[in-house]
Amino acid sequence: MFFLYGFGGTGKTSIWRTLATSLRANNQIVIIVASSGITSLLLPGGRTAHSKFKILVPIFEDSTCNIHQGSELAELLNQTSLIIWDEAPMAHKFCFEVLVQSLRDIIKTKPSSNQIFGVKVMVFGGDF
Numbered sequence: 001m002f003f004l005y006g007f008g009g010t011g012k013t014s015i016w017r018t019l020a021t022s023l024r025a026n027n028q029i030v031i032i033v034a035s036s037g038i039t040s041l042l043l044p045g046g047r048t049a050h051s052k053f054k055i056l057v058p059i060f061e062d063s064t065c066n067i068h069q070g071s072e073l074a075e076l077l078n079q080t081s082l083i084i085w086d087e088a089p090m091a092h093k094f095c096f097e098v099l100v101q102s103l104r105d106i107i108k109t110k111p112s113s114n115q116i117f118g119v120k121v122m123v124f125g126g127d128f
């Protein structure tokens, strides 16, 4: 899990583009989401986190992502190499907690104890 911190206009979006282009050129799957719709429009293949991970609205402590085992999205997540979440500080902490829980259920390769998002590499960006 990585964090990319930077004030507005310091080049975070450019880094997402570079990272995604480089990995996708090597046939790796990169999911890019943002906490807001406006930000997601600036990202290559960007979606809002709520839309991509099917995070319910409103969200509660015991909510879960609406992703089912064996679904196309679950398979995609299994094959994904990198998940980028831009403007992460704008999302409620429950959004991250439900994603952690859902990835634990969905990812087939079981993580070691220090890998909280399954075995997925996550990068959170924003102005923390």
Ligand SMILES: Nc1ncnc2c1ncn2[C@@H]1O[C@H](COP(=O)(O)OP(=O)(O)OP(=O)(O)O)[C@@H](O)[C@H]1O
Binding pocket: 006, 007, 008, 009, 010, 011, 012, 013, 014, 015
């Ligand atoms: N290494 C760089 N050298 C020169 N210009 C750059 C560089 N990286 C980004 N820029 C330019 O700086 C501007 C802002 O970059 P970018 O949108 O990536 O910032 P950001 O941190 O994502 O901003 P925000 O947090 O507001 O979304 C863009 O016009 C971009 O082209």
